[in-house]
Amino acid sequence: MLNEIEIVKPMDIEKRSMAIITEELHGRTWPEPEFSIVKRCIHTSADFDYADNLCFSEHAAQIGVEALNRGASIVTDTQMAASGINKKRMRECGGEVYCFMSDPDVAAEAKERGCTRAAVCMERAAALQKPLIIAVGNAPTALIRLYELIQEGKIKPELIIGAPVGFVNVVEAKELIMTAGIPYIVPRGRKGGSNIAATICNAMLYQGGR
Template sequence: MKRADGKPLIHDLYEHPLSGPEIEARSFAAIDTEMGNYSLSQPQWEVARRLIHTTADFTMAELLSFSVDAFDASREALLAGAKIYADSNMIRSGISVARLRQINPDYSHEDIFCHVADEDVAAQAKEVGLPRSLFAVRKAKEMLHGSIVLLGNAPVALLEINRLAMEEGIRPALVIGMPVGFIHVLESKEELLRTGLPYVVLNGRRGGSPLAVACLHAMCTVASGQVGV
């Protein structure tokens, strides 16, 4: 695509301004139109459409699984200002505190934890020969009960969350299980479905930190009552 006058395409935007929020609204409208009919509930579709918006991939809607209590659990946790544990600093940086404050004004960046880059975690992992994500979860163990857990990077972290739930009775308020990759990914997600924890899972090998963040942002939208807006 090119302009008749040969100018760079950014001049189209200069001449017909659209703000960031307007572009996002048009994007969601385009997703709704292109997707057409879907079998998801409105809250589930809010998650799906935000993942589609993040990836431009409509198959996201087919890969999602939700526990029956996922939305109630996430709303209660957000209203209570639950701590948030992330398996990567990309997630920690990507979470919008402004969105969290729409639900609970007391949220701050200090309520979001990630230990994967901590020196003691790295030292333990090197000594034992296991991934840092495992020891990062163990370091966070005391704050995991009642927390919101976002996993977009490390399937081993999800395996350890599952173990803590099954063997030690640690019960996060919600687990967003979206690790990406080829090793331990499928089994970690499948096991999460059997733990009895509230969850949102992106089935299969796909996932990633941006998707985990997008899911939490969608849950904030649902909790604030702004679904479909």
């Protein structure tokens, strides 16, 4: 059985994978950089539902690419997403990746106030006062608090990647954030996750230079 497996160079695997995805999309296409994002979400999940559920506000992907190229930083709500974002490309662009979820003072404050750590993390993001892309891969409460902070004029991200995954409040939080008046990329419905949030960031980072 071992000899049935074809040797493909790692560099060629991605190229061939993208060709297979394009073929199986049966002619469906998107303008760039949206198309790259759709393909990368499918590449990272092997789930073609992302061809149907990804919603982009007008020019959202291009806005994200340009913000990253100008050195915008990314705040995410999971360590997994933070570790999946290409740090080398971020450094080249001049931005940083922040995740405050494991900070002991975030946990303490959330406990004291009876809210989620993710909500406190969005307040930490607002306090950074710099150009930001907010990439949510887990907590609907992050999107809900983010929406409130935007309404209060306390944060104005360049772009919101709203990709929590799950069964409780996830659909609603995504619909809410799409009304916040900020450019967004959102896989509508239940699907998403840290891997999807990270891959959307990487798809935009790779547009900038590679």
